[in-house]
Amino acid sequence: MPVDLPHVSAPAPAPAARDRVTTRVRLDLSYDGTDFHGWAAQPGQRTVQGELEKALGRIARVPARVTVAGRTDTGVHARGQVCHLDLPDAVLATLPGRSDRTPAEALVTRLAGVLPGDVVVHVAREVTEDFDARFGAQWRRYRYRISDGPAAHDPLRRDVLRHRRPLNVAAMSRASAALVGEHDFLSFCKPRVGATTIRELRELRWERPGEGRADEGLIVATVVADAFCHHMVRSLVGALIGVGEGRRDEDWPAQVLAARTRVSPTRDGAGSAPLCPPQGLTLDHVAYPPDEELAAWAARTRTLRQPLSMDQPESAESD
Template identity: 75%
Template sequence: MPEPDPTRRLRLDLSYDGSDFHGWAVQPGLRTVQGELEAALAQVTRTPVAVTVAGRTDTGVHARGQVCHLDLGEQVLAGLPGRSDRDPAAALVTRLAGVLPADVVVHTARVVPDAFDARFGALRRTYRYRISDSPSVHDPLRRDVLRHRRPLDVEAMDRASEVLLGEHDFLSFCRPREGASTTRTLELLRWERPGPGFADAGLVVATVRADAFCHHMVRSLVGTLLPVGEGRQGEGWPAAVLAARTREAGRRGEAGAASLCPPQGLTLEDIEYPPDDGLAEQARRARTLRG
């Protein structure tokens, strides 16, 4: 009986335009990022491959800095360069580029310690939500920006966000998974309108960073701040929604579960990990914390 092929863990860094995907996770009969990626990996390696992702994105949400990991047999990995002397991980990137659709790009692949866990090993995740609130800055070529009909007061939105920073139970802003915690540490929620010469000039941009996010949390944070920017709610509105700690809709004039903004303005920008010697401890701590 042949000896089993030992495996090596690889980290993939990738980007995608989420406009034409039904989110990250595989769903029968629907086009998803995970489905396209795993099909491409299976075609290139000639073996079934399952990937674990840092953060599952919803339908229509984009990623510039997504991360996932997978395990490949050493013999499979060694065979990827063919007759060339290329690094096997670099050969994987080149071969994936030939079979993936144009709206998914794997930028890099590299062998990592077995303790690396793309999901639970992450220290923090950063998202940006981009809004165009004026016809003068609408760009029909961009699919990562929400077109908004009313002008927004960026300074008021930024001030109102301060109360949400730190560790809180974000139940009002999440669609919770049964038995899982909705407590998160929000490190950054900043609103700005970049000036001429800067990236995203003229747009309203929210930068959101946390140790982790529960389902729909970023879109709910933005959805709660939009009425403040429009002047329909005062700057104390986000604090009231946070304090409500409910999934029920609010009665007229009262705070309830946060409103959910559309997905197309949201992009996963970056994911940070600890040094290799801290990977196992970070993954253990995160699993315990998230239930």
């Protein structure tokens, strides 16, 4: 007697076999932070993220949300900022129109037509889903520029701090040496609930470029770390300016580091580092590993940097 067998549906195709729905796109951009209320979108405020996402929405005609390497503060600039977003494949396909440009090339051209003049997207490129602008970064480099005398003041530059006193660059360089390495930078950070303040400061270097060099006559600090806490770069510079002015001894920044406190310093004792103004600070470069290492690096960074309380997201950089 024949037996009725249950109907078995064919297995659904594996995700890899399905057509792609979205493509991840990396954007490399720069901006003059003077007239922005920082990177992160905020209601009623002009921000870099707000302007960029508004421009992307006009072009793509769908909501666009970007993830950034470092959320810079009000007044902070960027020459080498990086972010990523996921765009529908159907949208990407329409961007070149009748031209022979790639979708990524067309996106850069079209963004140039709608972004304000103080934001520029230099390059767009399609990347794998393993690329994460924030957690995938291996290190970040900032530069802080100071003009410490009328001869070096340039009214056309908005990325330089005008300082009222001459600074001793050699003393600032010597005082910086004790801060390099992996430390708890609590005294140099505005901590976030549940997030670590341990960072690896890989480079903290001061120079006054000579004649014919870029930034001639200015004082330039180069600061490199795996990541930065909120206000960390500005606090490092603020502490070292005190040394450069002669108001603090060269070992004072090391005492601030060892204090591990958010209590303000006394006249003779160490406490939290002072915060210098934002306008001299520029995000210069963000470095990423080779493509085959992106996923592992991002997973490692998430483990190290994610706050214990997910209600208090930690910024990779908030200077």
